[in-house]
Amino acid sequence: MSTLEVSPVESQPGQPSKPVVNDFSIQIATVNGSGSQTANSVLMRSLFQMGIPVSGKNMFPSNIAGLPTWFTIRASKYGYIGRRKEIDILVAMNAETAREDVMKLDGGAAVIYDGPLKLNELRSDLHFFPIPFDKLVAPVCPNAKLRKLVRNMIYDGVVARLLSIDMEEVYKALVKQFGERKAKAVDLNWGAAKAGFEFAAGTFADGVPYRAERMNSTAGKIIIDGNAACALGAMFAGVTVVTWYPITPSSSLVESLIGYAKRFRHDPDTGKATYAIVQAEDELASIGMALGAGWAGARSMTATAGPGISLMSEFIGLGYYAEVPTVVFDVERVGPSTGLPTRTQQGDLITTALLSHGDTRHPLFFPCSPEECFSMSIEAFDFAEKFQTPVFVMTDLDLGMNNWMADPFPYPEKPINRGKILTAEDLDRLGGFARYKDVDGDGVGWRTLPGTHHPKAACFTRGSGHNEKAQYTEREDDYINNMDRLVHKFEVMRQHVPEPVVSLAEKARIGFVAWGTSDYAVRESCDQLKAEYGIEASYLRLRAYPFTGHLLDFIRRHERVYVVDQNRDGQLLGLMRLELDVELIAKLRSLRYYGGLPLDARTVTDHIIAQEGK
Amino acid sequence: MSATVTPPPKKVNHIGLEVLQYKGGKTTLCAGCGHNSISERIIESFYELGIDPYTVAKFSGIGCSSKSPAYFLGLSHGFNAVHGRMPAIATGALLANRTLMGIGLSGDGDTASIGIGQFMHLIRRNMPMIYIIEDNGVYGLTKGQFSATADLGSTLKSGTPNNLPPFDCCALAMKWGATFVARSFSGDKKQLNAILKTAIAHRGLSVIDVISPCVTFNDHEGSTKSYAYVKEHEEVLQELDFVPSFEDITVDIPEGEVMDVLMHDGSHLRIRKLQRDFDPTDRFKALVALEEAEAKGEILTGVLYLNTAKPTFLELLDLTDEPVATLPEARVRPSRTVLDQVMDELR
Structure with missing residues (x-):
């Protein structure tokens, strides 16, 4: 899903340069416990409802209330939903982190902020949008106790105005968030969003160099x-x-x-x-x-x-x-x-x-x-x-x-498989069983469940040494036979675990091996490497351990294989070292990120360029 | 009893099983170990009550005590877990199959030292099962270290005195939610038989602390868990008679002298008070009695507490009557319509 065929209109009259359409990141900096989650979810959902591929990453503290929280929404017409480091629009609601948040931005970014913070004094290369949140919230939320929660919805309205997000979608997202039954909450928040929208419309002649436009890439999808x-x-x-x-x-x-x-x-x-x-x-x-x-x-x-x-x-x-x-x-x-x-x-x-x-x-x-x-x-x-x-x-x-x-989940078509269980009728037929005997050659014995009404059903389960009949043993041969059967069982599992997803690039000399959420960054990085540096890279995403033969074939095919780990010590590489032959291990390179945030594509790309010397 | 001289057919219980069918493997514990007597009482009581061994699941932790489930009820499934964690294994198994009768065998180290946390939470849940502590105050398998039930001042074989107070597992069990609590002595056949039968009939957690001397590491002069010491200091609270539901009560109970407790399964426990005034349905007074006995160096044995009314953990969960473990696919995998509905809600 790395690319989507779209041709959005990228010019807008009255603006000096073409705005970037459906390819931006919004970061909202708040304190936790301030009710910003609703505003953030509604904003993300509004983009989603406009058909734009979107992701939301919550970076929150281990705390209940009062510490800094950042929520990042990424919209990408290309379908990239991994984390992106660069922030295009900052919503600075947290006085404590506002200064640092602003200083970290790349030039040209937009900052929507609480007016009294006076962030515009910090830099001259950013677009600043001061909002008088307290002034705006008072008339739309007469109950002073609720203002802290409702005031966040104002930035939804401001962002909607600046990015041309359809306010109808904001309303729909609010209804989705609260449900039909909480009409009061919807009304209250809708009032705040509208106040933000109207204030921005009346105050800021120029928008931001980014725009949200309807596309059709999220139809039928779920969040x-x-x-x-x-x-x-x-x-x-x-x-x-x-x-x-x-x-x-x-x-x-x-x-x-x-x-x-x-x-x-x-x-x-x-x-x-x-x-x-x-x-x-x-x-x-x-x-x-x-x-x-x-x-x-x-x-x-x-x-x-x-x-x-x-x-x-x-x-x-x-x-x-x-x-x-x-x-x-x-x-x-x-x-x-x-x-x-x-x-x-x-x-x-x-x-x-x-x-x-x-x-x-x-x-x-x-x-x-x-x-x-x-x-x-x-x-x-x-x-x-x-x-x-x-x-x-x-x-x-x-x-x-x-x-x-x-995508909506498909209903499981395969019937449930309960494995090898012997019933009383089976035991009548067989005349007995040995719990840990490998009768089928796959290393898996047959078991009986407690409660089975049969004189041959019972056995004693233990973590101490046991023979095929589950009897206590300290015999050398019993112990070795049992441990060897367990290894054999593990080898059989290799044939049954979910297979990796492999994408081979025709002329690739290098490849990636990754697992889990590194996927988003690696796929985007493959596109970056090709588009920006002309480097082709193949990619194998592991879906299980034990590893399968696909991994060995993949490593053999490539000169160098970058093993992507979101940990300090390169644990996936370490696990591969335990099993692979030395000539394959020699081809492996470690690519690690361990800062605690989701891995982003640029980190991967930069690492490869540093290593590949281009 | 019949007066004929012809040898009777094989003696069987009321479900047609011989006592042999309640036995297990040959014990590997020391000759004279109290734990072996307890295994014999278990065999005897399950046989006499005609419990279907296929419905029983045996559990244990680690230690000498925890080996003993291999020595009784060979027709029942058993699970020898890890040290101090038998309650979790038993709880999981009983959640999966509520029709099983669980019996757990533990020791004082397995329960009161490494396993005190899981023991306390088993009690708090009033998990319906029998939990027996084969209590000898000492670690046998590692050759004679104190456990957390060793009495203050009791000595090791080397003469080293214990300078920490003991946990009284019965007091803990009573305080935190077990509904049948008893203490017995492995040498008292009749009392232990009646207590085990009550535990079998009880709906709820039964905690039975059985003083079971370790003949190898804790039967010496200076030990408070030796045969000699226990015999001398035991204070038997009551005379117990268990009358199973399938037997008629033939003797009328004289008012006032005997307390008759109707168990959940229709059987009766008849408790005849001995010297002291002790009411096993009064948890607070029972706790006081335990405190007083400890101060006097007495070991109270008998039924310490019995509450037949409190709901068990399994009842609180409102599970289906059949074991959830073996419900058919149609009852555990929701329909396609349900998935469609959930997906719709997430759009």
């Missing part, structure tokens, strides 16, 4: 965050036991699921729940409960972030060794330790792939979009039960908590 998309995936996967402990940025995943499950997962006849969602006392308990439930035959899951992953380490080893299915959603944030809880990173990759002591390896799924959050979550539940092991769905704060436009 959703990755956490909600994962939650929907889990619900449609038929999850039955959800155990969790609140942690940013994963909390909203389970909270979304609670909301959806309440509406759609109660028995129509009895009203009773077809699922259990339990807030545990900590992550040790949440993963323990998920494993207990998986052992008893439930489709179970938990959701967490880095610190939770660290705590779950011991239990995940039990899940691996005793072969108990469950799905763990890891919405990554910046580590180590508490780190930056509200910033994004791909920092848990190696930890999670090898989580727990002893020889352990776990399958990881890497969605990069809401569509994949939905589809891969469903796939993860099947995979966990098919291979009887914990499966991790790795997303990050950028994907999980930001709003993304996406």
Whole structure:
């Protein structure tokens, strides 16, 4: 989706230079707890409703009220929805950061600001638009208590006027935001937006050198965050036991699921729940409960972030060794330790792939979009039960908590696969079973569920040494056979994990390997490299660990392969080093960003140019 | 009883199973270990009550105690979890399948030291299961360190005294929400049998702290968890008679002397007070009695608290009657219409 065929009109009478159409970034600087989220969502949605590809990134503090927050809206007729570093229009609402925010801008940018801040004195190379927010809000919001919340809507009106955003779309977005039933809230906010619009119309003769024009690139699309998309995936996967402990940025995943499950997962006849969602006392308990439930035959899951992953380490080893299915959603944030809880990173990759002591390896799924959050979550539940092991769905704060436009999710057509489970009737036929015997050659034994009414059904599940019959053993041969079967099972998984997405450029000598949300920056960078430097680059996006043969073929095809990591130590490269042959490793180069913001294309492009010497 | 001399057919319980079918593997614990007596009482009580072993799930943590589920109810599934975290595994399993009868075996280290957090939250949820603490005040598998139930002043084999106060797991359980709390002694067959049967019949969390001396590391002079010490200091609160629902109550209960508790499954627990005035339905007074006994160096055994009315965690969740784990696809995957509706809302 890197390019869209559009030919917008790029000139406007009365302006000295042609305005840039549908290709700009707006940054809104506020303090958290001031109700700016509504104004920001409405602005983003207005552009979306005009058919313009748009993305919104919330950069917020780990705090409830009073600290700086930045929300960046990017509109791109080309369909680029990754982060863009350059800001074209700044809405400076936070006195504390306004000075620094203004000083960081490139020349020519526009600044909409609260008049008393007098930001226009700071620089002469920017377009300044002072707005008397307090004066404007008073008449449209008689209730002084609500003014703090409503005043933000004024900048929506100002921006709408300056960028020619259709006010009708602002109104529609407001109704969408509050719902038909909250007509009062809609009216109040609409009044504020109109006041901003009218003030700007009457005050500023010149607009900004950017314009929003209707196009047709968002028809039928939805706006959703990755956490909600994962939650929907889990619900449609038929999850039955959800155990969790609140942690940013994963909390909203389970909270979304609670909301959806309440509406759609109660028995129509009895009203009773077809699922259990339990807030545990900590992550040790949440993963323990998920494993207990998986052992008893439930489709179970938990959701967490880095610190939770660290705590779950011991239990995940039990899940691996005793072969108990469950799905763990890891919405990554910046580590180590508490780190930056509200910033994004791909920092848990190696930890999670090898989580727990002893020889352990776990399958990881890497969605990069809401569509994949939905589809891969469903796939993860099947995979966990098919291979009887914990499966991790790795997303990050950028994907999980930001709003993304996406195609509507297709209904899962494949029936649910519960894996190898023997019933009492099966046991009658077979005369018995050995829990950890590889009867099918795929390394996966058959299991029975507790509660199976059969004298041959019971077995003892344990994290201590066990033989094929699940009996305690410390024998050398039993231990080695079991560990070797687990390796074989992992090798079989390679054939079943989601395959990478590969795009080969004809004459490319270099290639990118990336995963998750790095996708947006890498795809845009490929276009930049070609357009600006004439460099062709291929790209392989990993969608899972263990790696598949596609990765090896891809590296062989290219002279140098840049492995993109949103972490300091190049964890994806590190994981590849553990598995690849030396001649392939020799071709790998590390491209890392770890500042806690979503990766942007320019950072990638600049790195390549520095390395490739052009 | 019949007076004929012909050998009876194999002795079976009221669901037609022999006692053999309630046994497990051969124990690997030390000869004379109190835990083995507890396993025997479990076999006996489940057999006598005719519990279907296929509906039972056994859970344990890590330690000597936690090995014991392998030694009883061999026809039941078992899960030996990680140290101190059996409550989470059991909770998950029971959420998945509410028709299972859960029995957890833990030790004093597994419960009161590493597992105190999960133990407390299991209690707080009143998770319907049986939780047995095989309490010997010492770490056996690591060869004789104090646990958090070791009494103040009790000594290790080396003579080192314990200078920290013990957790009283029964007091904790009573205070924070368990609905059947009892303490027993592995050597008291009759009492432990009645307590286990009550736990089986109880709807809610049963916490049973069984003093179970460690013959290898904590049975010496100076230990307060030795056979000799416990025998000398035990104060038996009541005489207990458990009358299962399938047996008729033939004897009338004299007013005032015996408390008769009707259990959820229709069985009765008859509690005959001994020396002291003790009401196991009065949580506050029971806690006071425990405090007083501790001050006097007595070990109170018997039913400490019983509440048959409080809802369990599973009841609070309002789950379907069938196990959620095995609901068919049609009941756990919402329809295409639902997805369409959700997508529409997001446009």
